[in-house]
Amino acid sequence: MVAHASVCLRQLSNGERSQEVRFNRLLGNDRVTVERLIEGWSEQTAPASAGRHVLAIQDTSEINFATTAERRRGLGEIGKGSGRGLLVHAMVAVDADSGSCLGLVAGRIWTRPGRVTVPHAERALSDKESERWVSTGEQARTVLAAAARVTIVGDRESDFYAFWVTLPRPNLDLIGRVMHDRCVADGRLLSAAGKRFAWAGTRRVELPARAPNRPARSAEVIVRFGPVALRRPKGPHHRHLPESVALTLVEVVEPSPPENTAPLHWRLLTTHTVDDAAAAWRIVDWYRQRWTIEQLFRLMKKQGLRLEDSQIETAERLLKLAAIATKAAAVTLQLRQARDGTRVEPASTAFTADEAVVLDALDAEYHGKTALQKNPHPPRSLAWAAWIIARLGGWDGYPSSKPPGPITFSHGLERFRTIAEGWLLRDKHVPPRNVCMP
Template sequence: MVAGKTVCLRRLSRGDRALEVRFNRFLGHDKVTAERIIESWGDSTVAAVEGRHVLAIQDTSEIHFNTTPQRRRGLGEIGKGNNHGVLLHPLLAVDADDGSCLGLLSGQVWTRQGRRTTTHDARDLSDKESQRWISTAIAAKPLLTAAGTVTVLGDRESDIFALYASSAEQHFHVIARSMHDRKLADRTGLYEATDAMPVVDRRAIQLPARAARPARQAHLELRFGAIELARPQSKFLRHLPKSLPLAVVDVCEINAGPGAEPLHWRLITSHEIATVDDAWRIVEWYKQRWIIEQFFRVLKTQGLKLEDSQIGTADRLLKLVAIAAKAAVITIQLLQARDGGQQPIRVAFNDNEINALAALNRQLEARSKRLKNPHPPDSLTWAAWIIGRLGGWDGYPSSKPPGPITFKNGLEYFLAVAAGWSLRDMCMP
């Protein structure tokens, strides 16, 4: 999928009908489950997180598959009920210091089974889709034992009191963007309290592009302070503490340009905020959330075009989504490596593939004695240099760096070579 930039089984098979049948048999096998595929996501991520401050970034995306009333493919409703598809909730590990994508950790993929008749407020958290914010973070915890620090980070949907309480129990930090004007322990409102805090600094930050929003520089005012968040008055939350000591960082854009919606983030966090630098650090960490948006774009519109898949059943589509998620992360890691990221090579390649890369590197360097791979051989950047060369890039620093198509061509060639390399010691009778 990474090499072909597609999840279409027919295209991946390149006209080989037998191979297409084998792909379909794999997806249809009872012992191949989406849950087990998701469990394997973190196999290569565990070593990459060691000793780092890891931002465990999670979000949910709706994946729309075309259906008709006569052919729903077993898919439930998404959006406002006018489309059918699958929901994907992954958790990405990102280095807090340099923003490098370390890999997938945990997640969920599902399709809805009918509409719920019980109202949202009348259901326990375990009976709501929002429980995924907590269960996904807890599932990732065993994979993060070697990390120096873990901060679970999410957008407005992750503004859940039970998640803040869980972070204290599980010994990880949390940063969530406020969705609700919550009550504090003194019965005042969160927004009233933050608006009353003094402006302590002003700074400009660069905002990456989003859907319907070009990249721009935003001039922000900063407020921050300690808060005591009160437990919501729900009978399902009475087992949780009556209040939680947290902090809030409020950044509000001033003088936004015409037609631009001013940025306003109220970030609730379990990190202690004692200085202005501490508060800006929370803002910088939250900015890293854009990586998961890039992940979804690679998965759908700008890369693998997952939503174009014509697989006929929901069960197989769920497995395909879980596999494609891993392919999307590898693509992001290679693009980051091209730009000088310092991810370890094993986040994307196994030992056999690394040995094949080393042999190819020696061959490429021998062709031009003045042109050497300048990167350490245990880095993904080293591998990206080789794959870029295999795809047609000349390797000179003055040349335009390899793009996605060059990486695609290089990966196609490399995977064929790696398959042959794995057979090099076999003795045929």
């Protein structure tokens, strides 16, 4: 998928019918489960996270497939309209200092069996889809056990009381954006509590484009912060939880937005200690790294693999395809980040040990006589590997040339997979065919 930038089985098979059949059989095999595929997401992420401060960023994306009343494909409803599809909840590991994507951590993929008739407030957390924010965070504790520190980052949907009180541990913190203007321990609302804090500083932040009607822009914002204690919500499903939880509120406001533009206003809650303006801005910067998971989902959809275009007929197989596509999108994202060489990550974050041996041999082949023709990146780094893949895809390697793009990487990876397959078979003995002598 990474090589072809597609999930279309026919394209992945290079027109070979037998290979397409093999891919279909893989997706249809009962022993190939979505859960096991998701477990495989983190095989390279766990060692890559060792000794780092890792931002474990999670979010959910709706995957909308074309259906008709006669062809539902076993898919449940998504969104607010009549769309049918599945949901991908993923957690991606990002180095807090460099912003490098270290790979996938955990997640869940599902399709809704039908509408729930019991009101949301009357259901226990275990009976709600929002439970995934907690269970995925719990998986992160195991996968990222070797990390020096883990900060789980969530958007507005993760703002529920159980999330704040059940996940924190020593060396495991939370950052999330506020959705509900909930009560704090002294009886006030959270918004009123924030107004008591003094403004602590001004800074300009760059906001990426979010939609055709929300282009990228620069915003001048101010920040304030202070301690708050959330009060436990009423209701039988919360009685087993602590009566309150101590957090820090970091509020970011854009006082003078451009004309006809909604002002930026973030209320962020965190378990991190915030003692000064520098620490508050650090929380803001870590939250802004959420853009990484937005890029992951974009690479899965129209700007990459085009998962929603798949014509596979059954929800069961589409769920498995989505699990594989999520991993492929993460590898593509890592290669794009490594392209400029400013982030020195090991090649092992995207390539296996056997593939690294093949990269060594290819690096020697492309090693030119002049400095401009040599791989400028540290050996066995991800940037070093990306340089080799780009050369395989037709890039000339000169610093003055235009940086390699997705198509170049796609062509290079396609060639690399073919070369790697042949390399790994080189030592295998193939017995000669029986020959009848006259």
